[in-house]
Structures are given as C-alpha cells and as structure tokens.
Amino acid sequence: MNGLTARWAGVSEDGTAFSAAGVWPLLAHLAGGAEGAARAELTEALGLPAGQARDAASELLVAMSAMRGLDTALGLWTKRTLELKEEWEAGLPADAHGVLTGDPVADHRALDAWTAKRTGGLIDRMPVTLAEDTKMVLASALTMRTQWLSPFREVDLETAYEPWAAKPRLGLRRSSAVLDRVGVADTPGGYVTELKVLGNNALDGRASGASRRRHPPVQHLRGMSSHLKHAVQGQGGAPASLETSASLALGSRPQRWS
Template sequence: MPNGGDVRATSATIRAVNGLTSRWAAGGVPPEDFAKGTAFSAVGVWPLLAFLAEGAGGPARGELEDALGMRADEAPDAARDLLGALSGIRGSSAAIGLWARPRLALHERWVAGLPDATLGRFSGDDEADRKALDAWASERTGGLIPAMPLQIDEATKMVLAAAQAVRTQWLQPFDEAELAPDDGPWAGRCLVGLRRSTSLLDRVGVAETAAGPLTVLKVLGDTGVDVHLLLGEEEAAPGAVLAAGIDVLNGAHRTLPGDSLPLGEPGPGLNVRNVRSLTREPVLDVTTSPFSLTADHDLLASPALFGLTTAMDDRYGHFPGISDFPLAIGQARQSALARFTAEGFESASVTAMGSCAGSAAEPRPTYVVRRIDLEFDRPFGFLTVHRTSRLVISAGWVAEPVDYVFEGYDDEDDDY
C-alpha cells in the first residue's frame, strides 16, 4: 500500500480481512438490512478481534483465531501493519481507542501493543464519558460517524474501539441525469441517476460466479481507492453477489473485459452493440444511482462469525492476557456510512467492543465502433477497494434509489 508498508508482507492479512468481509456478506447480514440497504466494514472489526485474541485464553482464543483466519500470536503484528497501511493511504485514516474503569488494572504489555492508543479512564459520570467517546468517534472519522455505537453504563468495564474513514474523488466525475427503469423493483419511478462515458472498455467486465453472471464496474478514485459496483442477476441474493464480487477480486473467477464481451446482453445490466460514430473511439456509457447509506450492526447477533460465542459468556473471564480481572464481551457494535456522489466517495466505520465483568446537424458518421451501455437500475452491491493491494475497506448493498424531485412542481396544483 502507498506509504503503508510492503504489500507482499501483508498479503496474508489482506486475504484474512477479505475473507471476513465475504463471510459477513454471505451469512452475517440480516435480510431486513439488505432490504433497506446497508454498509459494513470488516477492516473496522478485524484489528479489534486481533488484539482481543492476543489477550484471550481457553476456547475464546481458538474461536477468535478461526474468525481472524490467523493465529493469535501473529494477529497483533498484522493488525498494526494493517492500521498503519490504512493511515498511509491519502484521504484515509485509522485509529484504535481504549478506555477502562479507574480501578481496572490492565496488563501493561497488552496496552503497549495497541498502536498509538492512549489508555483513557472513565470518570464515573456515564453521560460525560459517553460524550467523550462520541467526540473521539467524530474526530477520528472527520465527522462522518458522530457517535460511539456502544451504551456506556456502570456495567461497562472497558471499551476497545476502532475508527476508520476514507475519502476519494473520481478521476472522471459523473453528470447528474434522470434514471427511469422500465422494469424491475425500481420500475415506474423517476430517479436521480449519475451518468458518464469513457472509451476505456476494460473498466467493466463479466464473471461467471457461484451466484451466476456478475457485472463488475470499476470506478477509479484519485487516492488509489476505487469502488467496484456489482450487478448480479435479479434473483441473486445480495450476500451472494457481494461474496462473488470478493471472489472476483481475489482472482477466483475469470473476468471477461468489456472489449472482449460478445454482442447482445452478455451480463446483467449490459447491452453491447456496434454503432456508427464520428471517431474511432469505443464507448462505455454508464448510468448508476447515487447512494448515501448508514447502518448499525450488532456483532453479537452473529457471535460465531466474529469468534465471540465463548467470550460472551459472563460466567467466566476469557482474557487473562488483558487483565487479571475476569472480563467477558458484553457489547460489540459497528456504525458504518458509505456515500457515492457525482464527484467521489466517502465511507467510515466505528466499531467498539465493551467488556463487562465475568463471574462498514452533425457530420455523417464514418466509423463503426463498439458501444457498451450499462445501467444499474435495480438493487446492486459495492466494494470499496484499495487498488494495488485489493484490500476491501468496506462493502454494502444499495436497495433504494433517490427519487428525482422536480423543482417548482407541486402535484396539488396539477389540473391535468
């Protein structure tokens, strides 16, 4: 990653984080979240699991290792490298925060291993402590996530949190346009669309995946962070589409690029044909929907996915490497945001885990050229991807478009 270390040295970490993203998409997002649209970030969860695994013992340690896809004694170094690499990407940031009750003694070695984390102590005033943690979340995400996703009360003995944010501007901006689907779940609505044309046909490709044919469009950002828009078959499950997109990113499926696609409709949303033109340049014309998504996730609703099943059992302590005081996981939540506009993209997440006591008139055309039209005119997925390392920073599903509002028009005054 640029300014963030040797990509080859972190390839195992990237595979592990992307693997958690894929499993979260395929089995950890409730159907109702997909139905309304959602965003999530395994990058915001994985480092926390890594540091917890270092301090865990017994069955909790093994479960965390399974979730991480890495041994507990290797994971902390990998997490530190990952956070450093994220901070090294222009327009991105990442941070770890730690807070504990005044009388909770934490092992100095474990605390010292957290990158740039200052141990804060709760004041005992829950409202004041909550405001302090909210301020940290807002500051570390540039205001994108204004509050810590946990409840702070007397039962909260310790909070370990991760914040990450990324902003990028498109190398080629979109123009605002109308989007009026003829069929599908968005049919019959006049929607806000984003449109642009390019001669670079390799920005789009089609892969045959376990979820069926998948159309992938790469929208390139100026910071080395891109957004991959994913359109599967209409009946394909959202989680399967996102998981398939990660498989394509990892090279598990061959992708046929735009200049090699057959004429007709070779993939979801695509129409490929030869047309007459004034120039020799081929055309890729894309229309998509802008989106602004916010989501809150309770990680303990799928504890096995995150390796927290045993760690939730407050009858015992599970983290002898963190404190001699018996600790269990009482809360684990993430707040995530993703915003795609004509000019660029931004996303952020704050993930926190709270420990309790144990007991995201034109000239005549003279050339024949290839023209590809691509419309994202029904629900679709996205991946935020670091271009060179292929790390998935965030992922999500766009279920609802933005309705077009005609300025100066009032349907109550319509006499027709």
C-alpha cells in the same frame, strides 16, 4: 483479511455495508490477549494464529496510514475498575486507550469527540448506547477520501418498483467508453457485475451488483455499459442504492444495496 471479508459477505442476506479492513486490526489485538474459547474463535475469524495477530495488525495499521487519503484508528475505553494486562495494553496503538467514568453523558461526549476527530467530521456521533455499568467500549474508524478522475453528475432517479416508485430520489451518474472498467464474474449465486471507478490518489472505488437471472456472460456484457447510477438517500427515507444500466437494458429489476 480477505477471508474475513468473504465470510462476512457470504452471510449478509440484505443490503449492507462493511469493512473488514476496519474490523480486522481490532479483532487481532483482542486475540493477542484472549484465552480459551474466545482465543480460538478469534483465531478462526482472523485466519491467523493469535500469537501473530497483534504484530500483523500493527503492520497493517502502519501500511494503511501511509496511504494518501486513507485514515484509520482503533479505540478502547474501559472502566477504572477493569484491570488490563500490562503487556497487552502496551501493545495497543498510541493514544488508543481511554477511561469510562461511569457518567453516560460525559462518556458519550468523549466518544463522540473521538469519532469526529478520527473521521475528519464525517461521523459526529459514536453509534453506541452507554450505561453506568458499561465496562468496555471497542471501536475502529476507517475513512477514505479521494476525487474521481471522471466525476459524477447529479440526476433525478426514476424507479419503477415499490416502495420508492412514487418517491423522488437524487442520484449520481457517469459514463465511460473504457471497457475494462467493467466486468462480469460467474459465481454459484449468479452473475456479479463490477465497476471500477478510479480516484486521483491511487484509491479506487469498486461497485458490485448481483443478478439472479442466468444470462450468458456475452449477453450480460453486451447490455452493460460503463454507466453507473448511485442513488443517495432522498425524500421519504429511501435507502441508498446502486443501479447499473445493465439491469435496465436487460429488462430485469435493478438490484438494491443499502
């Protein structure tokens, strides 16, 4: 799963958000029922032989479900005319398989209900377009709930660069004197700063920011405090972003992630 995360991040050029932990079990179950080129491609993506993938996915889902604050689910919907292998279908998680009726409105209503239930209401609509001839829908849901041991406070963000310089945005801010919460990694693409934010149920958040400027690590750390501003969507549709005080202290333009 870590390999899938690394490859996914390696091909992401713009700001993005993804979770291999949510996708890997879904791909693993598909690999168990695939054949030919599809089976080979899924095996490469998973980093695990297809014959072992389904059992590994089941173990992973059980392990994640046992963690406080973490909920995960897989969903598969197929048209009645699409026959599934009984052995493969039997290996799916309980209540994972549903039926598409061919009525896009009714089917979308059912998918939306599944989405809201499996995410605790955090997401209320399945981001998929259905048609009368849709034969299959695959989905995974992964939610994490925690409370930060050191809470953030709401602030107004001031941005000096376009296109958000003239648009008001709200952000979250916190500071800490614990130095081991922040670190800098020297990578081929530049220095990457990581901030760890501890949760109250053993779930931690990690925020990472890359800099193309080749400052020595000691200079990077000297300018870096355990201080994070997390911008949320504000007026004018500005995308969410992360800005570290290190970027501001060193005079470089803050990096952005949507």
